[in-house]
Each structure stands twice: as structure tokens, then as C-alpha cells.
Amino acid sequence: MGETTEITCTCGRTRLELRGHPIDSVECCCTSCREAADRMQRLDRASQTLTDHGTTPFVICRKDRVRFLSGTDGLKTFRLSPEHATKRAIATCCNTPIYLEFKGGHWLSLYGGLWPEGTMPAPTMRTMASDLPEGAVLPDDIPNAKKQSLGFFARLFAAWVAMGFRNPKTPVTGEIDV
Structure with missing residues (x-):
């Protein structure tokens, strides 16, 4: 758990430190993540958020391990x-997506673009493949789950237990229209 990783927005102004290992690294195929990524990619100076096959990469971390x-x-x-x-x-300084937060969630899904190329933990699966448009083809390099798996939920629950069922707050200073 002594391992730390520093990640940043594109311009380096927003900096985060992650302690320990992530809960998981995934690519989400759900309609909401794809729509949000498409909208964020259209912001001025924004980088690509979707992969070449239309998924959104995330590294899922316990909130208490993100500073x-x-x-x-x-x-x-x-x-x-x-x-x-x-x-x-x-991060509005350079329109870099930082995280996705589910209401009541004890974890943050950190956008894959925060890691320098080649350093993001390799994804272990793709989730919500059933939401992809008809005819979409995913590589078979990792499992392409139609929904979230029981194992995925078990890892999230185990992390919550390890956190003492706490749900730390995230620092956000306002809203943006995307």
C-alpha cells in the first residue's frame, strides 16, 4: 500500500496522488459514458476520451486513496x-476529464487520459457491452461483459468494507455546461 502514483490533467495544473493499488481498471461501453465522453471531447482544447472502439477507459480507486x-x-x-x-x-484549465462519481459511491472512476501514455493500469475487462450500437465490434483481448460482473461488484464491496463503510467527499467548486 506504500506505492503512490501522481497523475495530472493535460496542462498539469490539476494534480492527484493515488495511494496503493486501484480497485480495477476497465473500459465502459455504456450509453451514458459514451455520450458524456463524446460531449467532453468537443470542448475547446479537450483531448480524446473515447478509445478507437468507442469505450471509455477508467481506473477505479477508493476515494480515501485519492488526494x-x-x-x-x-x-x-x-x-x-x-x-x-x-x-x-x-479540469477547466484544459478541459481534461478527471473523474466520474456515482451518487453515494465510495470510489472514483478516474479517466484513463490522466496517465501518461503507456502507464495506465491495463484494463481487466470491458463492461456494459450490451449498450453498444448494433454491429459494434470489440477486440477480444480482455473480457467484454454485457453488464457489470458479480466479481466487479465484489471488488467494490470489499473496498467499501476496507474503508469502514465511509464515503469521503470530493472537492468540486462548481458546475459546467457540457
Whole structure:
């Protein structure tokens, strides 16, 4: 658990430190993640968020193991619509997606683009492949689960137990319209 990793937004202003190992590294195929990534990619100066096969890469970490070192004053969140509980945070200094946060979740899904090329933990699976448009083809290099697996939920629950059932707050200073 002594291992730390520092990741940053594209311009380096927003910096995070991660302690220990992530819960998992995945590529999400769900409609919401693909729509949000498409919208974020259209922001001025934004980098590509979707992979070449239309998935959104995430590294899932316990909230208590993520420390924001700088740039929290520029974090803004958005929801796909007012009815959506899921928030996505963007570093507005360079429009880099930082994390996805499920309401009540004890983890953060950190966007894969925060890691320098070749350093992001390799994904172990793709989730929600059933949401992909008809005819979409995914590589078979890792499992392409139609939904989230029982093992995935077990890892999330084990992390919550290890956290003493706590749910730390995230530092966000406002909202952005994406």
C-alpha cells in the first residue's frame, strides 16, 4: 500500500496522488459514458476520451486513496441531464476529464487520459457491452461483459468494507455546461 502514483490533467495544473493499488481498471461501453465522453471531447482544447472502439477507459480507486494536490479550484462537474445522479468532473484549465462519481459511491472512476501514455493500469475487462450500437465490434483481448460482473461488484464491496463503510467527499467548486 506504500506505492503512490501522481497523475495530472493535460496542462498539469490539476494534480492527484493515488495511494496503493486501484480497485480495477476497465473500459465502459455504456450509453451514458459514451455520450458524456463524446460531449467532453468537443470542448475547446479537450483531448480524446473515447478509445478507437468507442469505450471509455477508467481506473477505479477508493476515494480515501485519492488526494488532490492542486487545481481543485478549477474542477467543475456536469450531469448528462438534471435527472442523472452521476457527476463527471472536468479540469477547466484544459478541459481534461478527471473523474466520474456515482451518487453515494465510495470510489472514483478516474479517466484513463490522466496517465501518461503507456502507464495506465491495463484494463481487466470491458463492461456494459450490451449498450453498444448494433454491429459494434470489440477486440477480444480482455473480457467484454454485457453488464457489470458479480466479481466487479465484489471488488467494490470489499473496498467499501476496507474503508469502514465511509464515503469521503470530493472537492468540486462548481458546475459546467457540457
